[in-house]
Amino acid sequence: MTVFVDIGHRLGDFGIDARFESAGRLTALFGPSGSGKTTLINLIAGLIRPDRGRIAVDGRVLVDTDAGLFVPKHKRRIGMVFQDARLFPHMSVAANLRYGRWFTPAAERYADINAVVDLLGIGALLERRPAKLSGGEKQRVAIGRALLASPKLLLMDEPLASLDEARKAEILPYIERLRDETKIPIVYVSHSIAEVARLASDVVVLAQGKVAASGPTGAIMQRLDLLPAEERGEGGGVLDTVVLRHDEAFGMTVLGSAAGEIRVPRLVMPAGAPVRVRIRARDVMIATERPIGLSALNILPGTIVAMEPGEGAVVEVGIDCNGATVLARITGQSRQALKLRLGRKVFAVVKTVSFDSANTGVGLPIEADG
Amino acid sequence: MNWLLDLTPDEWNAVRLSIKVATVAMIVSLPPGILIALVLARGQFWGKTLLNGLVHLPLILPPVVTGYLLLLTFGRRGPAGAFLAEQFGIVFSFRWTGAALACGVMGFPLMVRAIRLSIEAVDRKMEAAAGTLGANPLWVFGTITLPLILPGLIAGAILSFAKAMGEFGATITFVSNIPNETQTLPSAIYTFTQVPGGDAGALRLTLISIVVSMAALVASEVLARHVGRRMDIE
DSSP states (O other): OOEEEEEEEEETTEEEEEEEEEOOSEEEEEOOTTSSHHHHHHHHHTSSOOSEEEEEETTEEEEETTTTEEOOGGGSOEEEEOTTOOOOTTSOHHHHHHHHHHTSOGGGOOOOHHHHHHHHTOGGGTTSOGGGSOHHHHHHHHHHHHHTTOOSEEEEESTTTTSOHHHHHHHHHHHHHHHHHSOOOEEEEESOHHHHHHHOSEEEEEETTEEEEEEEHHHHHTOGGGSOGGGGGGOEEEEEEEEEEEETTTTEEEEEETTEEEEEEOOSOOTTOEEEEEEEGGGEEEESSOOSSOSOOEEEEEEEEEEEEOSTTEEEEEEEETTEEEEEEEEHHHHHHHTOOTTOEEEEEEOGGGOOTTTEEEOOOGGGOO | OHHHHOOOHHHHHHHHHHHHHHHHHHHHHHHHHHHHHHHHHHOOOTTHHHHHHHHHHHHHSOHHHHHHHHHHHHSTTSHHHHHHHHHHOOOOTTSHHHHHHHHHHHHHHHHHHHHHHHHHTSOHHHHHHHHHTTOOHHHHIIIIIHHHTHHHHHHHHHHHHHHHHHOOHHHHHHHOOOTTTTOOHHHHHHHHHHSTTOHHHHHHHHHHHHHHHHHHHHHHHHHHHHHHHHHTOO
16 A cells, blocks of 8 residues: 655645655654645645646555546545544534445445444444534544545544643544554654654655655654754654563563663553654763663663764764664763764663653554564 | 404405415525525636625615516516416416515525525535545535535525515515405505505504514524534534
8 A cells, every 4th residue: 555646736825846655554744834744635635636746545546637637535535534623513423423434335335333433432422412522532533434434545634733632642542553453554644753753654754845854754753853943852763662571569661672671661551562662862861881870770782873963062863772773962062071973882871751651652563564 | 352363354365375475485595595695605706796786686776676677577578477478387477476586586685695604604624524535515515514504594594584574565566466366464454554444454464464573583593593402503
C-alpha cells in the first residue's frame, strides 16, 4: 500500500508544491502551522481540486491533471477524521457510525461495527446525541464513523489538536491500536513532535508548502534542524524497544533496546510488548567516563557521530549507541571542557523520571518495522 | 356567544376555501422555494442580483400591481395562461387555483428569505464530511442539508401560509371576488363591510381569521422546538 502525491496548488498568497511517496503504516505530515499540511490532506481527500499534479493511492490514480482526471470525494473511499470531529448533529451516535457504511458497496464492507465499537470503546455512547459527548468521545466516534465506511486509506487532520492533555492521553492509545490492529494505512497530520514520534512509522516534514524531508521516523526525529525552534527541545532520538521485565519494588519497567537497557517509570504493558520511547535531547547528559555516584539510572555507552551548533550557546551532539542514535543538547562550554570531538567514546546519561506518558507509547511491533 | 359560531354556509365556504388556497399555495411553492433559496445562497452566477430582485418584487410592489401582472400573464389571453390552458387544461382566471397562485406568489419572497437564511447557516464542513463518507451531492442534500435546514423550512412554510391567509389585493385583482370560488376570508370580510348590517358577519370572520393564524403560529413554534430538541441545538 503506497500513497503517492505530487501536487502544485496556489491559494491566494500561499503556494504548495510537494511531492512524496510513502508505504508506511502511519505516515505523519509534520510541520508548523501554515506549512500546508491541511491543504495537502484536503487534496488527497478530494476536498480541493489541485491546479497541477497527480495523486495515487495503492496504484489507483485519483487525480491526474494532465489526463484531466479528478475522482470526486465520494468515490475515493478515503476516510477522513477532521480536527473538529464534524459529527452530524441531527443523528444519534449509532446513526453517525452507520452513515458511511450505507454508501459502501456490500462486497467491500470489511469493517465490522461491533469490532470498531469495541476497538474505540464507544459502546456506551451509541444512543446519545453528538451534542452530549465530550471532545474526546466525539473524536473517537468520528474515527469510528470513518472506519465503518471501510476506507482504503484513513486521513487524520490533527485529530488531537483541539483537545486538552487529558483527552489527548485518552485518545492516543486508540490511535495506536488502530495503527497496529487494522490493515488500513493512515496519513496523520500533526504539528506536535510528541504525537509524531509516538505514532508515526514514516514522517514527511513540510515547510512553507514544500517537502523539507521525508523518511522513517527514527531518522527524521534526529534532524533537529527540521523542527520548529520552539519545539526543538522536544526533539531527540526515537528508540524502538521491548518490555524486558518489571521492577515492582521500585515501580519501574526495564526496556531492552539496541543501545542497552533503559529504565522507565512502571508501564502497564506485559513483557515482550513493543514500546517506543523518545529521548528528548535536552534530557540527555554526556559523560566522558562511566559516572559513579550518580542518581541517573540509564547510562548508555556510545560514540559521537555528529556535532552541530544550535542557536545560541547550544551544541547538538549525536551519539551512536550500538546502532541506535541518541541526541544530546549541551552547551558550547561543556563541549570545550570535555574536549568532545567526532569519534570519541562517551556515555549518554538519561534520568528515569525524564520518561513520561508524552514520550513513551506503544511501539510498532519490531518485526514489521523498516 | 351563539352568533359567533353560527356561520352561514357562505361564510363556512370562505373559511374552507381560504384554508385550501393557503395550504395549496404553501405546498406547491415549497419545492421551487427551496431551489431558488439554494441557488441564491450557494450559487455564483451572472444575474444573481437580478434573480434576487425578481423574487422580492411581490414584497415591494403594491399587491394590486402584482395581481394585475398575474392577470396579464396568467389570464385567459395572457401568454402563460393560454399555453397552460391549451396544453394542460389548467385555468387560473376566476378559479380558486388562481387565488392559490396569487397567494403563492405573494408569499414566495418570505418563504425564500427564511429558507435562504437557514441554508446560509448550514456548516458546509458537515457536507464535506458526508462526501468523504461516500455520499454523492444528492444524498448529501437529502441526509445532511435538508434535515439541518428543517427549522428554516418550517418557518418559511408557515410565513407563506400566513401571508396566503391574509392576501387580498393581488387575489381580488387577479381572480375577483366570487363566492364559493375565489372569495377567501379577506374578500368575504371586505364584502361584509360593504353591505348594511354586515358587521356581525365581518366580526365572526375576523375572529376566525385570528384563530387560524394563531393556530398556524403555535403549530410552527411547537414543530420548530421539536425539531430543535431532536437535533440538540442548544
